[in-house]
Amino acid sequence: MMCNKVLAVGIAVGMIMSSAWAGKDPVIRIGLIAELTGDIPAVGASCKTAAEQAVEEVNKAGGLEVGGKKYKIDLVVQDNGSKADQAALCAQKLIAQERVLAIVGPNASLGAVPASSIAESSKTVLITPWSTNPKTTLDARTGKSKQYVFRACYTDPFEGRILARFVRDTLKFDTVAVLYDVASEAPKSQAELFRQIFTQAGGRVVAFETYTSGDRDFSAQLTKIREAKPQMIFLPAYYNDVPLVVQQAQRLGIKVPFVGSDAWSSPDLIKLSQGAVEGFYFANHYAADAATPTAGVFIKAYQQRYGKTPDDIAALTYDAIGLLFKSIQVAGKPERKAVRDALASIPKYEGVTGTMSFQEGSGDPVKSGVILQIRDGKFVWVCNAAP
Amino acid sequence: MVYFLQQTLNALQLGSLYALIALGYTMVYGILRLINFAHGDLFMVGAFAAFGIAAWLGWPFVPTLLLSMAAVAALGVLIERLAYKPLRQAPKMSAVITALGVGIFLEHLMLVFNPYPRHMPELMPVHLWTVGRLSLSSHQVLIIGLSLVLMLILDWVVMRTKLGLAMRAIAWNGRIVPLMGVPVNRVISATFAMGAALGAAAGTLYAMAYPVIDPYMGVLVGWKAFIAAVVGGIGNVRGAVLGGFILAGVEIGVAAFLPTTYRDFISFGLLLVLLVVRPHGLLGRPRLEKV
Incomplete structure (x- = not known):
């Protein structure tokens, strides 16, 4: 009883303070969870650079116009150390302590799955740029789509499907x-979907x-x-x-080509x-060399700022933040529920990684992937793969 | 038939590497009753030493191999002196935990210098011979051949030289032998040096066969080599070689004729059954504790 009272007072004080603070200075706080340390620091670094660029662009233009009022964007960055438990902790901290409107990240499914459960139960929008695991947006227990969790990329089964189609229909x-x-x-679900679709299309998987x-x-x-x-x-x-x-295959005298997944997409592969x-061919989220006008503007600005071509993670993070800004504007007010409703039914968003839309009842965007080929040590665009 | 021969070649290559690493575990265990869990990481340091020499000095194969072996042998002796020797009278558990700690230290030392996977430059060009549909690469010949030569040299040292006699004597009874005037510390150092040098040779050959190296490469391979040493009878030099080839044979054999998804499950299950039948390994002898 005593505890409850203290808690209630605490919440009341917190609400008064936060509303007073929000009243003075129109600011929207957005959380970013990235893998800045741990196994994949390169992923976290790309994510953070692109997010900072997206936020700075809006702030330089005077802020984000929502319902006739300009809001400055405040980006709160958290490092999840490429760990599942730390990712969940980051999400909790951002939602409860930092009181962000929405969260972008984590990128790796390892962290995105637990963080998305926290966001879902706290009714806060979370958009992951790069997590392709179906479980990120699906509730494992009920098998239903999470209400507050979205992603900017395609899913593993989708990738298995477009690759099977490409190998069967194009090659x-x-x-x-x-x-x-x-x-x-990820490789497991890609392989299984690939086999299923490739066999349905009349091909034969001779070894698995x-x-x-x-x-x-x-x-x-x-x-x-x-x-x-x-x-x-x-x-x-x-x-x-x-x-x-690939090398061991060549030493065994195997001369047939290989085809790979988005996990190939690193300059280190070369x-x-x-x-x-x-x-060889592989599937990816976007092709830097076959950019649409929207993507071209982003790529140029990123190159000027950081002196390198943005990778798929940077592009997807930029899109995740773009999607969020757009849905805040559509919602007309910086409120968690309103933003969620706007995002869940965005009809068409022109992003760096292509056109995407969400349909009510699913956090996975309807969008295309691309097929790239490695030519002279560079990733070259071959074709788009529609869903 | 070609399929069977090709898989046998695959198993011989992998088995040679397991055997070379397993020797390091078995030699140290034989003489000190210590499971040197840092050995897998010495193997990794050997691979990185070879990488460094090849990438920055551009040396060819033979000097690269020798220098890597010498450097890691020195490291092995240093680790023994600094980490294990002070614990020689302590409970065995302390020494084993220290060995685990040394292994983690080596991995993270390497992470400080080089956290990313690296491509091992080619130390010698690869020739590919095809007889019918059977493919044989010069690397396979080199790995299998050189491993056999190193193992024969080791066997000769252990069985035919004074040093080997001293090693076997200490393994037999570490308390009485010093009373006979055998320089125990020097013999132990020599054992560590030889074990580490073989690990470095394995690391160099491994990096040539599988040319992407990273600081954690020694962990899984180290465990497997340790298992090979136990299967062969830990403490027995010939047993380690036998265990290495058996482990590789079982691994490749299961993958070749059964679904690969069950490879580790079936192969390690088989090894467990073997240990139930022969708890001291194939060539190991039960040790009676005298009261």
Whole structure:
């Protein structure tokens, strides 16, 4: 009883303080959860740079106009250390303590899944730029879509589907072998969807082999694949495994091309494989070399600011923030529920990574992916892959 | 038939590497009854040493291999002197935990210098021979051949030299042997040096065969080599070699003829059954505790 009273007083004081503070200075606080340290610091760095650029652009223009009033944007950045528990903690802190209107991030599914559960239960909008795991936007227990969680990218099953279509319909291959890491979630669901769609489209998966994270020797699996004589090998693997697999395949006399997933998309792939991946295809979120006018403006500004071409994470983060700004404007007021409703039914948003829209009842955007080819050590756009 | 031969070649390559690393575990255990869990990371340091020499000095294969072996041997001796020797009279558990700590220290030391995966430059060009549909690369020949040579040299040292005699004597009874005038500390240092040098040789060959290296590469391979040493009978030099080839044979064999998803489950299940039948490993002998 005593406890409840203290709590109630605390909440009341907090509300009075925050409303008084909001009244003085029209500011919208947005939280960013990024992987600044830990296993994938490059991902967090890209995310943060793009977010800061997006916020600065709006603030320089005088702020975000919402319901006839200009609001300055205040970006609150949190590092989740590439850890699941820390990501959940960041989300809690941003929602309860920092009282942000909405959250962008985390990027890796490992952190995005737990953080999205916190956002959902606190009724705060969370948009993840890069998490492709279906569980981020789906509630695992009920199987229903989370109400407050959205993403700016496509999902793993979608990627498996567009790759299967590309190999079957565009490259016209009949037989494919699949080799994937069974201990990692994204490659697993990509491989399974690929097999399903490719078989439905009349192709044949002649070998479906696995390995385990940390393996360096793929000779047994590749010898098996060689026996099956595929026309192409689908390898949804992270960029540091790819060179090893490709090189061992060549040493076994396998000459067929490989096709990969968005996990290939790192400049390090080129550095580590020393030309061995030349001519191979993979799916990605956007192509920096085939930019739409919207993307061109972003890429140019990013290059001027940071001196390098933005990668897919930077582009998706920029889009996540753009989506959020747009839905705040549509909502007409910086309120969590109103922003959520506006975002859930955005009919068409022209982003850096393509046109996207949300349909009520799903946090996954309807958008295209792209297929890239590695030519002369560069990622070159081949075609768009519509959903 | 070609398929079977190709998989056998694959197993021989992997088995040679496991065996080289397993030797380091078994030698240290034989002489000190210490499971040197840092050995997998010495293997990693060996790979990075070879990478450094090849990338910055541009040396060819043989001097790169020798320098990497020498450097890691020195590191092995240093670790023994600083970390294990003060604990020689302490409970065995303290020494094992220290070994784990040393391993984590080495991984993170490497992370400070180089947190990203690196591509190992080619130390020698790869030739590819094809007989019918059987492919054989010069690296495979080199790895299998050189490992066998190193193992034969080690076997000769242990079985035919005075140093080897001293090592076997200390392994047999570490309390009486010093009374006979055997310089125990020097023999232990030599054992660490040889084990670490073999680990570095394995690291160099491994980096040539699987040319993407990172600071955590020694963890999984180290565990597997340790298991190989236990299967062969830890403390027994020939057992470690046998264990290495058996582990690789089982791993590749399961992947070759059964669904690869169950590879680790089935192969390690088989090894467990083997240990139930022979708890001291294939060539290990039960040790009777005298009261």
